[in-house]
Amino acid sequence: MLTLYGIYRSRATRNIWLLAELGASYRFQPVIQGYRLPDPAAKDAPLNTTSPAFLAISPAGAVPVLDDDGFVLSESLAINLYLARKFGGTLAPTTxxxxxxxxxxxxxxxxxxxxxxxxxxxxxxxxxxxxxxxxxxxxxxxxxxxxxxxxxxxxxxxxxxxxxxxxxxxxxxxxxxxxxxxxxxxxxxxxxxxxxxxxxxxxxxxxxxxxxxxxxxxx
Structure with missing residues (x-):
């Protein structure tokens, strides 16, 4: 199962757009940028880029991040190139x-x-x-x-x-x-x-x- 971590107000938009074009099934896990929160370390703070749980997935502490059944990839452009190759079709490179x-x-x-x-x-x-x-x-x-x-x-x-x-x-x-x-x-x-x-x-x-x-x- 694909899981995409991020929010719409981030570079995750390019991944979300591609996934829609591909008709791919995936889980979207909201992760907000820590700098947008008054206290990202607060106990009631939502999952954010400074949360230990997210840093365990992405030590760089940035969204988006893709998890493809344990294969974790960051950087939105790299994610898109990977997804295109994975699903193939006209959106992907043919040569x-x-x-x-x-x-x-x-x-x-x-x-x-x-x-x-x-x-x-x-x-x-x-x-x-x-x-x-x-x-x-x-x-x-x-x-x-x-x-x-x-x-x-x-x-x-x-x-x-x-x-x-x-x-x-x-x-x-x-x-x-x-x-x-x-x-x-x-x-x-x-x-x-x-x-x-x-x-x-x-x-x-x-x-x-x-x-x-x-x-x-x-x-």
Whole structure:
């Protein structure tokens, strides 16, 4: 039995989205980030990333974590690549070359896109786009994204999808990283292929179901 530890307001969203696309059966065990609790060590505190019970599963103390009948795996991108291979089908790599490309794009996204995109996401979530200092943070992050977004734009214009000319786990992994920058309209408008591809990804029923659950979860 698969067990996914995490919450919707975490990188577990990319795993939940994929699992829905796969139609896979799994148990979802809520684990909240310790920093979000007033006293994560309190006796009545919910299971969180600092709880001894969770640290016994994941010494890194971070969500998400997957337990597949005793095989424990952390890091959301690695989890998705594993799940795609495990279940197979069109979402998974069909050749060694596709497998390598999916790993390449996951590594490129996490090293070049996710950090600055998160800076944008956090700034908008905190309302900092309404302040001069916040707008400077957003502008600096958007500038860092110019080069990787140009790479992604050109690739999508040629290929249409991230790998194999079809929707795969690679699209889910990348879309969930690009999503963090989505609030900054000027950036997205400058890259219409990226914007259109992301909209198509987010129009899928599995994404919509995941996102509705995320919005329903307490902030």
């Amino acid at each position: 060694a070359q596709e497998d390598a490309r999916m790993q390449q794009w996951a590594l490129y996204g996490v090293s070049s896109i996710e950090g600055p995109a998160l800076d944008i996401s956090y700034a908008y979530a905190r309302g900092e786009d309404k302040t001069e200092a916040g707008r400077a943070v957003i502008a600096a992050a958007a500038e860092k994204l110019q080069r990787p977004f140009k790479v992604l734009e050109a690739h999508l214009l040629r290929e249409g999808q991230i790998v194999g000319g079809r929707f795969t786990v690679a699209d889910i992994n990348m879309a969930e990283m690009v999503r963090y920058a989505q609030a900054h309209a000027p950036l997205m408008d400058a890259f219409p292929a990226v914007k259109g591809w992301l909209a198509a990804c987010q129009a899928r029923p599995a994404f919509k179901a995941m996102w509705a659950s995320r919005l329903a979860e307490p902030a």
